[in-house]
Structures are given as C-alpha cells and as structure tokens.
Amino acid sequence: MIDFGKYTWTIISAYGGTIFLILILVIQTLLKSKKVLKELIFIEQERSIETNKNKFD
Amino acid sequence: MNKNSRSIWELANPKRFVSIANWIVPFLTIFTILCMTIGIFWGVFFTPDDYRQGSSVKIIYIHVPSAFLAVNIYIMMIVTSIIWLIRRHHVSLLAAKAAAPIGLTMTLVTILTGAIWGKPIWGTYWAWDPRLTSFAILLMFYIGYISIWSTMEYNEKVGDLSALICIIGSIFALLSRYAVLFWDQGLHQGASMSLDKEENISNVFYLPLLFCLLGFFSLFLTILLIRTRTEIRIRRTNSLMRTKLEK
Numbered sequence: 001m002i003d004f005g006k007y008t009w010t011i012i013s014a015y016g017g018t019i020f021l022i023l024i025l026v027i028q029t030l031l032k033s034k035k036v037l038k039e040l041i042f043i044e045q046e047r048s049i050e051t052n053k054n055k056f057d
Numbered sequence: 058m059n060k061n062s063r064s065i066w067e068l069a070n071p072k073r074f075v076s077i078a079n080w081i082v083p084f085l086t087i088f089t090i091l092c093m094t095i096g097i098f099w100g101v102f103f104t105p106d107d108y109r110q111g112s113s114v115k116i117i118y119i120h121v122p123s124a125f126l127a128v129n130i131y132i133m134m135i136v137t138s139i140i141w142l143i144r145r146h147h148v149s150l151l152a153a154k155a156a157a158p159i160g161l162t163m164t165l166v167t168i169l170t171g172a173i174w175g176k177p178i179w180g181t182y183w184a185w186d187p188r189l190t191s192f193a194i195l196l197m198f199y200i201g202y203i204s205i206w207s208t209m210e211y212n213e214k215v216g217d218l219s220a221l222i223c224i225i226g227s228i229f230a231l232l233s234r235y236a237v238l239f240w241d242q243g244l245h246q247g248a249s250m251s252l253d254k255e256e257n258i259s260n261v262f263y264l265p266l267l268f269c270l271l272g273f274f275s276l277f278l279t280i281l282l283i284r285t286r287t288e289i290r291i292r293r294t295n296s297l298m299r300t301k302l303e304k
Contacts, residue, residue, distance in 0.1 A: 004112035010177055011101070011115050014170040018119045021169070022276070025162045029280050033287045040290045043297045 069146040071289045078282040085282070089275040096268030104261055116174045117258075118266060122273035123166040124192075130160035130277065131195065131223075131230035134202075138220035148289065150216045153223065154206055155284030159277055161199040168192060188245040191232040198226030211292060 004011050067073050100118035107114035134153040141150040171189070172182040183189065202222055209215045258266070 004115065007111055007113040007115075007177060010113055010173055014116050014173045015101075015119065017169045017173070018123070018166050021162050021166055025158065025280065028158075029283050029287075033283050036287050036290045036294065040294045040297075043294055043301075047297060047301070 066146075069144075069148050071148055071293070074148050075286050075289055078286045082279060082282055085275055085279040089272055089279055092268050092272030092275060094272075096265050096270075096272050100262070100265035100269060104265060107262075110178060113174055113178060114262070116170050117262065118269045120167060120170040120174065121266060122270045123163045123170065125270060126273055126277055127160055127164040127167050127192070127195065128230055130156050130163060131198070131226065134160065134223050135227045135230070138223040141216060142220050145213075147292070148285070150220070151288040151292070152281065152285045154219070155288050156277075156281055157199055157202050157206070158284070159280050161196070161203060163273075163277075164192060164196045164199055168196065186245050187232070191229050194229045194232075195226070198222070198229060202226070211295070 068077065097118055101115050104115070106112045134156050137149040137153040137156075140146055141153070168189075175184070176182050202219055205215065205219045205222060
C-alpha cells in the first residue's frame, strides 16, 4: 500500500492528474496520426490508379 | 554552402523530416519510458522526505520537469516562428503548431500539481504571485495560439498571424522563467535547479529529478516528431485533394 503519511492523497492526486493529462495528449496524438496516415494512403492509391489508367488510355 | 549548414536545413524538407522522424521515434519512445520509470520510481519511493515539506516534496519530480517544458516549448515555438517569418520553411511553422498542445498540457500539469501542493504547504490552491500569474498568462497564450490554428485553414497568412502571437507571448514566457528572480514578494520559492552548487537542491533529490527531466524532454521530442509528421501528412493530403478537385 502506498503511504506517504498526511500527504498521501496530495501525491496521488498530483500524479493521477498528470498521468491523465499526458495520456489524453498521447492517445489524441496517436489516433490523429493513424487517421491521417490512412487518409493519405487512400488518396495516394487513388491517385496512382488514375495515373495508371491515363497511361493505358 | 558548407556541409554542416546544409545538414541542418535538410530537415526543412518535409520528406526528409518524415523519414528521420520514422527512424528516431521508436528509440525515443524506449528512452522516454526508461528515463521516466527510473526517475519517478527512484524519486517517489527511494528518496527521503524534505525536513520542512515532508513527503509532499515528491511532487517536484513532475512539477519541475513540466514547468521547465512549459516555458521552453514556448521558447522553441518562438524560434521556429522566427525561422518561418525569415526563411518561410513550412516544417518549422508546422513544428510550432505541433508543439503548442504539448506546451498547453505541460502548463496545465504545472499549474495543477502546483495547486495541489500549494493547499497543504501554502494554505491556498492559488495566489496572485508573479510566477503563478505569468504561468496563467502563458496558458492563455497557448490557448490563443491553438485557437488561431483551429479556427482557420492552413495558409501562409494564418502562419504569419500565429507567429506574431507567439512572439508577443514571448514576454510572458520569459517572465515565467525569470519571475522568481525579478520579484521577491511572491510565495513561490526560487528555482529548484541552478548551476550554483549552493542554490541547487541536494543531490539526493537532484539525480532522480535529472532522470525525470530527461524523460519529460524525450517525451516532448517523441510527441513533437509524431505531431509534426502528422501535420506534414495533413498538408500533403490537402494538396492532393485540391489537385484532384481542380481536375
């Protein structure tokens, strides 16, 4: 059990709050990065299909 | 142009930046996890209590690194904004844009941990002390900077405006850093870390704090690289979409 005397809840709430804020930032960063990469790959694929089509036409 | 100066500005090439970021991010992630785990466990569980503050001193392992980053991220944003205004490198502008939410989070962490610590030690969550006030204003500048980007679409004019806001806010970033040296009337104590051995905190606290600082800095670099890479990809996606629509 974590016990820091009378400051136990002070320390737990400070560390808990920090972990919460940093986790939100990390999760948002990773989700946005994944979403944007998916969109870019999709558009680049579409573009290469169109280019190939024009080549054969 | 000599070889060294060319290597610095190579990062201004978005393609080169993305490939370097792809290579560095996994190593930085491992380094961040290692440093933060060592620093926080060492600091929280294996250091003694302070003779005046008791165990509440253990908050410095997150409060000091986050405050250090909150100010220095803003300074980094000023530098990249100036580079944008002078050399018009889009990657430097995108890096400033990507750094702002990290700076905002670090400022929030600093204010939150400071307030939680302040209640039992100072007897209040908040005081209009020079350092606390300058941090509150710094927080407003971060929010303002992010709002500019979120309300308008990416273009050079918005870039100039955001760079200008960033430069105006530099006064408060510097005040946040040096407020404890300018004014003595505040509640906030002097800097915890100093090059002067007399003023620096004891080695028992200093070494784990160094690990935490390294960990937080590495966390910042990791998130910054990922976010800048994402911004570059968004710009590429938008330009491809525009080309497609024009056809």
